[in-house]
Amino acid sequence: MSILEYLMGQRTNKKTALVAKERLQIIIAHEGRAFSGPEYLPALRQELLKVIAKYVQVDQDQISVKLDAKDGCDVLELNVVLPA
């Protein structure tokens, strides 16, 4: 590898460790601790994805389904980023 390539690489290529971290954050937000929520959550998520896909074209990673417990009740949070 030439010095020129090295310097170019520094500027343009994202370090792979950073890529790995971002990919992990996305995948784990989707499927992470899959067993910790109620058993129906993965199936519910899949069905919601199908319904949304019927109307708009969105990437899988633009949809997040979360279940949080707040003040004694569970809140189902559905986040969809629509394409511009």
Next chain:
Amino acid sequence: MAQVIVVTSGKGGVGKTTTSASLGTGLALNGKKTVVVDFDVGLRNLDLIMGCERRVVYDFVNVIQGEVKLKQALIKDRRLENLFILPASQTRDKDALTQEGVGRVINELRGEFDYIICDSPAGIERGAFLALYYADEAVVVTNPEISSVRDSDRILGIIQAKSRRAEYEQAPVKEHLLMTRYCAQRVANGDMLSVKDVQEILEIPLLGVIPEAKEVLLASNAGTPIILYPDCNAAVAYTDAVSRILGATSPVRFTSAEKRSFFNKILGWAT
């Protein structure tokens, strides 16, 4: 009170057995009566790593099935007075371990030992589940590598939902992250996930960071737990981890890269 510690990871080949052998040995070195139990039925390996493979007569499954007494299956370590191994069976019968049977053996071990280390098989099947089910603490062994981190997250989910403590709504299993095969230099170069990255994703307390070391292979060749190797960074890091299990709070070592001189950088370019 006896503590049951599962060493688990989801992914295979990240260092569960190496870790089980070294944590067990380290606890025994600290005067704790310790047993390391191999849960990898069909693929027994702890005996090799601890160097007692030729002394295995009876195993975990023989005890569960009531063929022999627990005392007959326990192998006493040759190096340390208060260290014992309960080897896994080589049977191909997947159902050889039963939940009730494992519970019975763990209970009996609780009466005899200070620490019971459960060396989990890889995967999320029955063997891995039974290894974690009775745990009070979990050491999640993770490599700074994307698939290992994802699998660690999954196994944490199972610990939080399916362990006995979760089932009976007791205090949760105490979770620890143990990073293995860590290369501070590669992290500094941006080629490897850092401890901080992995901790941010898994959100569990850090027990230790074991640096990649050539001695780990030498130790397994010889059947000596790596923690007993003198002058080896991995051994020092395992010793630190053991002291943290026992309550010490010491700074984590081997996480920063040695500074490379300008001359070395030039050499790096040339290769």
